[in-house]
Amino acid sequence: MYIYDSVKKTKLLFEPIKEGEASIYVCGPTVYDDAHLGHARSSLAFDLLSRTLRSLGYKVTLAKNFTDIDDKIIKKVEETGKSIKEITSYYIKRYLEEMAALGVQRADIEPKATESLQAIEAMIQNLINKNCAYVISTGDVYFDTTRDSHYGEISHRVGEDEDNQSRIAHTSEKRNPKDFALWKACKGEEDICFDAPFSSGRPGWHIECSAMIEKYFHGNDKYSIDIHGGGADLLFPHHENEAAQSRCATGHELAKYWMHNGFVQIDGEKMSKSLGNSFFLKDALKAYDGEVLRYYLNSVHYRNDFNFNEEDLLTAKKRLDKLYRLKKRVSPGKGSTVNKTFKKALLDAMSDDLNISIALAVIDEMVANTNDVLDANPKDKGLKKETLANISFIDELLGFGGKEPFSYFQIGVDEALKEKIETLLAERIEAKKEKDFSRSDAIRDDLTAMGISIMDTADGTVWEKA
RNA sequence: GGAGCCAUCGCCAAGCGGUAAGGCCGCAGCCUGCAAAGCUGCUAUCCCCGGUUCAAAUCCGGGUGGCUCCUCCA
Known part of the structure; x- marks a missing residue:
């Protein structure tokens, strides 16, 4: 270290x-x-x-x-x-x-x-x-x-x-x-x-x-x-x-x-009480998920100044989303053993005065590689288990990625909205069966307007809160 | 007035003398009924001027710009 x-x-x-x-x-x-x-x-x-x-x-x-x-x-x-x-x-x-x-x-x-x-x-x-x-x-x-x-x-x-x-x-x-x-x-x-x-x-x-x-x-x-x-x-x-x-x-x-x-x-100036530009954590937590805030606030090396803004936070969220999409892809299941090379790369990065940028890049690479293999071989059970273990190591070391992946994408969605989404998705599946694509696309547009994005996968349609 | 830190692609951000990681955005392609997601490919010579070195984004000197500390502060 x-x-x-x-x-x-x-x-x-x-x-x-x-x-x-x-x-x-x-x-x-x-x-x-x-x-x-x-x-x-x-x-x-x-x-x-x-x-x-x-x-x-x-x-x-x-x-x-x-x-x-x-x-x-x-x-x-x-x-x-x-x-x-x-x-x-x-x-x-x-x-x-x-x-x-x-x-x-x-x-x-x-x-x-x-x-x-x-x-x-x-x-x-x-x-x-x-x-x-x-x-x-x-x-x-x-x-x-x-x-x-x-x-x-x-x-x-x-x-x-x-x-x-x-x-x-x-x-x-x-x-x-x-x-x-x-x-x-x-x-x-x-x-x-x-x-x-x-x-x-x-x-x-x-x-x-x-x-x-x-x-x-x-x-x-x-x-x-x-x-x-x-x-x-x-x-x-x-x-x-x-x-x-x-x-x-x-x-x-x-x-x-x-x-x-x-x-x-x-806005490029130190946040302080006397300048009147303090940003309370409680307010940030009302607006954004704690895990996303964590990822975002930790995404810049600790010794550098950190310029907080919403645009960068949303960019950080997109990056975290990709990890959770992979987790969704390999869930449910039980993790096996962490990939040694991956674990070493992460620890090496963090051992260098907490070089989080390298660590995040290592994770992105793991995500892309795993998705790539899974595209070619969707049923690779061994890889899925290893990936789950990798992600839980990320959670242990860096403190994110630990949530159940489907619920991660449903943060802030209440039961009533959930039901409505499910109903619309069911209707859309019907429309698609009948090849009524204009209707199915209209339903998708409605969902998009509600802040919900959907993906058709081999295992059916899944949705995420944007 | 004194003391430091920082300046890398449109944006965020690594790099710690050996020939520019990664993410977002954008473009092209694969996949898709169309999308989305995912994957593949493409996109910088590092604020300016000198110097040291076989070799500098990385070291030294001088500029310019931004931030911080010297008051409670994480």
């Missing part, structure tokens, strides 16, 4: 801390609002990573956190009058449901900040003891970035001039503009606070990830985990700060490899 390390900026052979195992920590969402397509992209990218590593035989432990205490959540509490627990548990549930609709496998560990306070406090105390952090008059605790000689190496901002034209405003008693909050002291009675030796307050954003990693992973004397991942926007300051505090607290590096996924853009 080769992985592109976004800190070293090069592709590296994956050599895990422990032979045959892979520990991965991915920064999850702050749960104060619905997930958008960017969350989906990130989830999908690391889902592909863990699936690939598992298929390669690694014992994967994937952790993905939920930040459930934060300024934005508190703001939401103030706005809605709901309890923090109500808000966070609602959005966590929604997040998990929506990711499940995309076929994202659950993480093995899903830590929450509020459930990791002991670990967080312990790490902060440790940093204070080591003189890597300091408490200011308000009770806030800051990390002293000058205490970390490697600060800036993650985001390649070593020796950068402090602020100059930077947009960061400096207030407070921070010793250095780059210092960041490990702990935010209570602002007032309305604030949500937890007791800690240094002050009553709550954790800063960055500390939870470092603390949770120490809590759940053990690593070795050089690294806590194998891979740390997240969106490209987290490189700085989030991951820079995580790396710094972990280094000071543990004496070694946080992660051996760093992976960052690209953005989802809308």
Whole structure:
């Protein structure tokens, strides 16, 4: 397995801390609002990573956190009058449901900040003891970035001039503009606070990830985990700060490899709350099938930016449709053994820093070849069984193709419509028997107008929702 | 003001120094009552200008254009 390390900026052979195992920590969402397509992209990218590593035989432990205490959540509490627990548990549930609709496998560990306070406090105390952090008059605790000689190496901002034209405003008693909050002291009675030796307050954003990693992973004397991942926007300051505090607290590096996924853009611009062009996943799932969205969002290499648009999504769907038509052709039945060459080609592609484009091309080739053989020999039972096995391997590795093929083409069609379609098809068969082609064509036109396309096959007429 | 990333066929998209994958669209053909589906064939020298090399889309330098980070962000 080769992985592109976004800190070293090069592709590296994956050599895990422990032979045959892979520990991965991915920064999850702050749960104060619905997930958008960017969350989906990130989830999908690391889902592909863990699936690939598992298929390669690694014992994967994937952790993905939920930040459930934060300024934005508190703001939401103030706005809605709901309890923090109500808000966070609602959005966590929604997040998990929506990711499940995309076929994202659950993480093995899903830590929450509020459930990791002991670990967080312990790490902060440790940093204070080591003189890597300091408490200011308000009770806030800051990390002293000058205490970390490697600060800036993650985001390649070593020796950068402090602020100059930077947009960061400096207030407070921070010793250095780059210092960041490990702990935010209570602002007032309305604030949500937890007791800690240094002050009553709550954790800063960055500390939870470092603390949770120490809590759940053990690593070795050089690294806590194998891979740390997240969106490209987290490189700085989030991951820079995580790396710094972990280094000071543990004496070694946080992660051996760093992976960052690209953005989802809308009309060529980053999708973000502040630009007002967010696309909620829930809205996308109302309009499109989750599996199609998965295929589409995963069809571009994870490191590249992704320009979301409906036209490309429909093109992706056409490609997925072809796989399902083949599956329809070889169903029903039981799969036998996956074709070795096919399996190797897929794994080789994914082993190269998750080269999904090659993997999809390998699948297209398999589909075309199989259709070709089946055209000549429609009853090739051995091939049919092998093809079913191939498709279920695709489902295992890439997370699509697992549905029953006839139902795949009937998504969004209710029973009433189904009956109507069947009636029309029966009429058309009658018309065809009587060689009344103008009538049968008229019925086909009606179906087309209803968004239904039909195909006459040796086994009768089948239909699909366009 | 500082730091990066990207630029390949009409569209999406691989390529990681050895002579341009794949998909969509389009055209031609096979199949079909006609279609659809499926199959076959056809369609690019890689933003521009220099340089390194026997060899560059791939490396280096300079342009041009787009995006991102330095503020919450996946």
